[in-house]
Amino acid sequence: MLRQLQSKRTLTPAQLIVLTYMAVILVGTLLLYFPLALKSGDYNNLLDAFFTATSAVCVTGLTVVDTGTFYSTFGHVVILLLIQIGGLGLITVTTFYALLLGKRIGLRERVVLKQALKSDTLGGVVRLARAILLITVAVEAVGAILLSVAFLKYFPPDKAFWYGLFHAVSAFCNSGIDILGQEYYAYSSLLPLQNDKLVLIIVAVLIVLGGLGFTVILDVLKKKRFNRLSLHSKLVLVSSAVLILFGMVFFFFTESGTLWGGMGIADRLTNSLFLSVTSRAAGFTTVDLTRAVPATWMILVLLMFIGASPAGTGSGIKTTTFAILFLAAKSRMQSPGDLVVYNRRIDQDTVTRAMTVTVVAIGVLFGGIILLSLLDSHEIMKLIFEVFASFGTGLSTGITPELSAGAKIVLIFLMFFGRLGPLTLGFALLERTGRNEHIKYPHGNVIIG
8 A cells, every 4th residue: 555655756755644644534534424423323514524533533632522422333433443543653554454464565665654653764664663553452452451440330341341442542542532421421521530540540641651652662661771761762751751740730739729629639639640641642631621720721732732752642743842942942051062961962953853843833823823713703712722732632621612614624734733743744745855955055144032
């Protein structure tokens, strides 16, 4: 399949990745459009089907209808498959399918796979794809078993197993789409289980593992000790830990009299941790965010913007991008010179790429905010929250189903943009193969600040 898709020489690897995601979203849209996918037995609204398919494949988690009560079991299976494909990446899934059939993965296919997996070299990308699939199966299987056991407290065995499997995949793939609405109430997410520490911790661990990135997980499994890890793995682990702890402490204190009102210390800590974890990657929630104080909304916007880590299952500008920019600014303020992290020099090209990703993302997000404010009449802060949620994770203030058709289309683009990454999407649109710059212009000085 990879060979056929890339047979046209005009397609670059980045463009091919974009097109394959678009293709699977369109297939998902058609499957969710037909009556078999709906509990009502009617045809779905095409835009709503498109929105749901995009949210599932881009593992964002925003929904315009309650997944549990609106879609049938067939629809739930389709959504689960879309989440799994989106979390792994279609290129990875296709590669594994080719390997099962004994097909040879050629150089051109390896180039595409390298881009999809964000690997530094062509060597070992097929082995990396195999390892990713094995890790995914193992983690999701363990997560499904643990959640199924935890759900036996609330549901009969068959439902407990199905709910355990669905939410384990949704959590590890950093989607946050749930189907518990059919057991509780529409758009319930995990609110009815906010006092169940076991469920929340299992889901949180799955979200963190999916968001770290497969290359980091493999590096940790192989080298085991922190000082032996690659610079990338160290940055991901430290930045992720700092962001999670920062969010947890901040939410614990700012929401003590609102979201956590009436909870004991243990439940406050667990829910603060869960909100910090889910805000950067998945769309699960245990609280009604409309009751949160404005400061919490602002921190949630920041965490959603940063998102998960490269080669993981989440969206956003990525933790390493944020870490490189922060460290570069800190280094520049202390003393001009090379950026050195863990006794390794970070080249200027890496810093420039981090700046490019961030600037492009900010530009697109502000454009989305402007468009939503023109297309919809909701409060501006809620619209801002929805824009950042579509780019990073599926947390919502509850206005998504009420948005106009034009506003939903804007969010669809932002979900697609957030999953593929500003740099990948930019390359897909602007990349030109074989182009070399041989002209060197004189230096010019510009005053900054």
